[in-house]
Amino acid sequence: MQVTQTLNEGLKRGYTITVSAAELDVKVQEKLVEAQPEVEMKGFRKGKVPMAMMRKQFGPRIMGDAMQDAIDGAMKDHFEASGDRPAMQPDVKMKDGEEWKEGQDVVVEMSYEALPEIPEVDASKVTLERLVVKAEDAAVDEALANLAASAQNFEDRKKGSKAKDGDQVVIDFKGSVDGDYFEGGTGEDYPLVLGSNSFIPGFEAQLVGAKAGDEVKVDVSFPAEYQAAHLAGKAAVFECTVKAVKEPKPAEIDDEMAKKYGAEDLAGLKGQIAERLEAEYQGAARAVMKRSLLDQLDTLVKFDLPPSLVEAEAGQIAHQLWHEENPEVQDHNHDAVEATDEHKKLAERRVRLGLLLAEVGRKAEITVTDQEMTQAVMTQARQYPGQERQFFEFVQKNAQMQQQLRAPIFEDKVVDHIVAGAKVSDKEIDKDALQKAIEALDEM
Structure with missing residues (x-):
């Protein structure tokens, strides 16, 4: 040979x-x-x-x-x-x-x-700021108010009051199609929050302005894709008796509300909220620091790039951006999308940083553990309630999906490895300044 x-x-x-x-x-x-x-x-x-x-x-x-x-x-x-x-x-x-x-x-x-020879990264030449944001009392109080609103109760409005959007009406109802009452179309003492869109489209709006004791005929049409085939697309009349009109009242911010959310008392709930907020701030601050690191690496290390990788990446970028600008097109039956110079410039950055991080990870023997992969799959599976098992089986049989889940974990571990050798200083700021820093990332 x-x-x-x-x-x-x-x-x-x-x-x-x-x-x-x-x-x-x-x-x-x-x-x-x-x-x-x-x-x-x-x-x-x-x-x-x-x-x-x-x-x-x-x-x-x-x-x-x-x-x-x-x-x-x-x-x-x-x-x-x-x-x-x-x-x-x-x-x-x-x-x-x-x-x-x-x-x-x-x-x-x-x-x-061939993949190019990639120079060693001297992490000591990288200077980073780690933004630190504490959970202020005002932010905790705002989160508490939101929790109280979501845990709201409903109290009877003054007699003769008209129902408004957001109110709860207690109704008896009987539904008919072509004059015949249909199975499943009746209910008694049903608490319906107006504006919740929990009933057929157009139903709730016709009860706005009703008072306790009113008899209201609601004319609606079942959606064409309604789950009950014999009702799909049919016009219906619901005879409704309004038995009560109630206005929303936020829950009292006290120990009792805290217990509903699993805390021992209000102080404990505030502590949990502060921890959650600071975890969110930390995640956002990490994104800002990571962008700074990647920007520095992009200028610190230079090497030749495989043209085929740059061309493929530029094509993907152009295709993705085209679909973002044309969301009505769900498939790929459209004319070819040509990559611009801007797409190619971004592709060069992505390819350079991708190869660099991969090489740093390879030399540092960084790997993604089975436990980390399992956690990533579980996190993704939660987006498909009731179908978690099918999602697990799909990932097990799909090498490309496994790589999509593994890649960001590997990248984050390599970033942590480089940050550990960089010069990092902490800088305390407030949440508004952090928000501006995050918004600046989207503008780049």
Whole structure:
């Protein structure tokens, strides 16, 4: 077997791999001998089929397998010997193509772009600010008020008051279609919050302005995709009796409310809220510091980039931004989206930083543990309530999805590794200043 270099320009590499006819014949013979004990053929006992007949019967198929094994082995040996790491899957094709005949040498042309040599990162040259935000009393009080509003009670309005959006009306109702009452269309003492959109579209709006004791006929149409097929798209009339009109009253901010949220008392609830807020601030501050780190790395370390990676990344960026600007298009049946110079510039940054972080992680032997992956899958699965098991099974069978979950975990661990060696100083600010810093990230 012979490997000869044909191209060495920048990161582009080209080679021809020659497998002699004799070498190929040896591999075919090895595969036939390996298979012989299990082969059965009419007129011969299992494992006793003559080699000549086996070669005639199975030779063409085994020849293909032997060629593939030989080429794969040659590529593996080449990458181990050269130290090259291809940026993308190498392009491999037979030189003679369909003209090749058995008994001839096999000549394969292989081309690829090699990953560049990436310089060491001197983390000590990186200077970062870690923004620190404390949970102020005003922020805690605002969060408490929001909790009280979500835990609101309803109290009877003054007699004769008209119902408003946000009020709760207690109603009896009977629904009919074409004059016939239908199953499931009746209810008694039903508490309905107006504006909650929990009933058929248009239902709640017709009860705004009603008073306790009023009889109201509500005319609506069931949605065309309504779950009960016999009602889908049908016009209906609901005869409603309004029994009470109640206004929302926020819960009292006291120990009793705190217990509803799992705290021992109000002081304990305030402590929990402060911890949650500071955790949110810490996450936002980390995003700001990470952007600063990436900006510095982008200028600190320079190396050649594989054009194919930049081109592919620019294409993805252009395609993604096009869909964001055209949200009505859900599929990919549209004209090709051309990458602009701006897309290519952003792609170069992403590819450079991606390769750099990957190399730092490789040299530092940073890995993503099974426990970290399980936690990531569980977090994603919560977005599909009732289908968590199916999501777990989907991830187990989908290598691409596993990589999508693993990549951000790996990147964050590499970032932490670099930050540990950088010069980091803490800076206390308020939440408004942090908010401005986050907004500035979106503008970049």
